[in-house]
Amino acid sequence: MVMLLKCSICNRISATGRDHIDCMEKVRMRLENEDLKKKAVEALGPDVKLGKELMALLEHMRKNDAD
Numbered sequence: 761m762v763m764l765l766k767c768s769i770c771n772r773i774s775a776t777g778r779d780h781i782d783c784m785e786k787v788r789m790r791l792e793n794e795d796l797k798k799k800a801v802e803a804l805g806p807d808v809k810l811g812k813e814l815m816a817l818l819e820h821m822r823k824n825d826a827d
């Protein structure tokens with residue numbers, strides 16, 4: 761019996777028995793994009809209220825420094 765090996769990404773039969781190189785590349789790029797998006801959200805601050813509180817805290821610290 762011949763085992764049909766499939767690419768785990770696209771679920772299509774793979775001649776090499778491994779995941780297709782282009783499929784792996786697509787997954788890698790998608791992960792990279794998601795990672796970039798996550799980093800952007802983290803940099804911007806997902807919570808606007810938290811950002812305001814942080815700004816207020818920084819302002820407070822700056823005032824204390826001036827004294």
Ligand SMILES: [Zn+2]
Pocket residue numbers: 767768769770771772779780783
């Ligand atoms: Zn594939």
